[in-house]
Amino acid sequence: VxxxxxxxxxxxxxxxxxxxxxxxxxxxxxxxxxxxxxxxxxxxxxxxxxxxxxxxxxxxxxxxxxxxxxxxxxxxxxxxxxxxxxxxxxxxxxxxxxxxxxxxxxxxxxxxxxxxxxxxxxxxxxxxxxxxxxxxxxxxxxxxxxxxxxxxxxxFLVSESGVFLANVNVVKQTTSTVFASVDSGFNHLVRPMMYDSYHHIHNISNPKGRERYYSVVGYICETDTFGSNRRISEIKEGDTLCFNNAGAYCFSMASNYNSRYKPAEVLLYNGKDYLIRKQETFDDLLKNQVIVDLE
The missing domain is CATH 3.20.20.10 (Alanine racemase)
Structure with missing residues (x-):
């Protein structure tokens, strides 16, 4: 060393x-x-x-x-x-x-x-x-x-080799924008909130659809905006969004904030997919906690 x-x-x-x-x-x-x-x-x-x-x-x-x-x-x-x-x-x-x-x-x-x-x-x-x-x-x-x-x-070696996938839970029209809220947050991908980093977002469920402007947000109790006023193919609830450049400083910066689980990781190699990290469960959140008897 x-x-x-x-x-x-x-x-x-x-x-x-x-x-x-x-x-x-x-x-x-x-x-x-x-x-x-x-x-x-x-x-x-x-x-x-x-x-x-x-x-x-x-x-x-x-x-x-x-x-x-x-x-x-x-x-x-x-x-x-x-x-x-x-x-x-x-x-x-x-x-x-x-x-x-x-x-x-x-x-x-x-x-x-x-x-x-x-x-x-x-x-x-x-x-x-x-x-x-x-x-x-x-x-x-x-x-x-x-x-x-x-x-x-x-x-430089791995950033472009990884993507992050999240499903759309809610499409919400307001007086100022259209929100696409996904089943993720800055507990999974914190770079846009911490560094104002740009990650290209595209709708892989409707790649050739008519483009509209969306603000893509997460499920955390604070403002966790992945991207504001992005032109993305029309999004419907249940669609899957893909975030590019997730191969570096993404999972390694993930947390369990808001008692959320860290996601699974899948390796694609020669046309085959391999699960290389399981999604966390509620037991994973508790496994290192120590119960103290306060008599």
Missing amino acids: QINIDNISILEQFGNIYPDTPVCVRINPHVMAGGNRKISVGHIDSKFGISVHQVPHIMRVVKNTGMHINGIHMHTGSDILDIDVFISATEILFNTATEFKDLDFIDFGSGFKVPYKEGDISTNIEELGKKLTKRFNSFCKDYGKELTLMFEPGK
């Missing part, structure tokens, strides 16, 4: 107790990158990482404890649009890496953007790869050692 430390006090404690165990340190490059501030984590006000300006403090800890730093790491944010901003952050990390004389790897994190709707842009991986490969090879030559280049492209 590679240990990654992003706090100087923890680095000091670890170095005093386990000086012979190699660790990686997370650097905050003070770069604003990401789709919005909620998912930007490499700026000066972020809680993550040790400030690039505190590197001399890191070096004092290393000297005093004799500990071994074998890697440096950063993660600037999610949904990176401008690769030049990302490249500027990598340049800061390359410059920081020269302070450490025995690195094995540099981890640039991820945050590569995937398209969420028609016409949306994504991170230009090919262009980024060409620019970064050239710079990394040059750095390794100057450093005098071939290092391992690491990324963490989780969402």
Whole structure:
């Protein structure tokens, strides 16, 4: 297990107790990158990482404890649009890496953007790869050692591989909009409410129907709106709606809020479907509760 430390006090404690165990340190490059501030984590006000300006403090800890730093790491944010901003952050990390004389790897994190709707842009991986490969090879030559280049492209790999299905319980006409209320809520898919994230919604029960405007909402006791004023093929009660880009940060962020069950997961492979996670039951909600006799 590679240990990654992003706090100087923890680095000091670890170095005093386990000086012979190699660790990686997370650097905050003070770069604003990401789709919005909620998912930007490499700026000066972020809680993550040790400030690039505190590197001399890191070096004092290393000297005093004799500990071994074998890697440096950063993660600037999610949904990176401008690769030049990302490249500027990598340049800061390359410059920081020269302070450490025995690195094995540099981890640039991820945050590569995937398209969420028609016409949306994504991170230009090919262009980024060409620019970064050239710079990394040059750095390794100057450093005098071939290092391992690491990324963490989780969402980029799996976001588009998953969809979320929900059934429509109620179609409600009001004076201002038409609500399509589904048998789900932010307990299953919280990203639209937490990050204002867009997930394309389409009616797979009536894919070629006449399009109308709907606000798709959930069953939670607070306003859990998946999408407002969306053009969707005409929806009837009982229809199934499909939410795209549910392969990342969806089930992993699910909860039992309002005593709701987490959904089943189904894998589609070579034209066959496999149940890989069962839907929860009421017993699952209670299984970790401990009954206390309050006499």
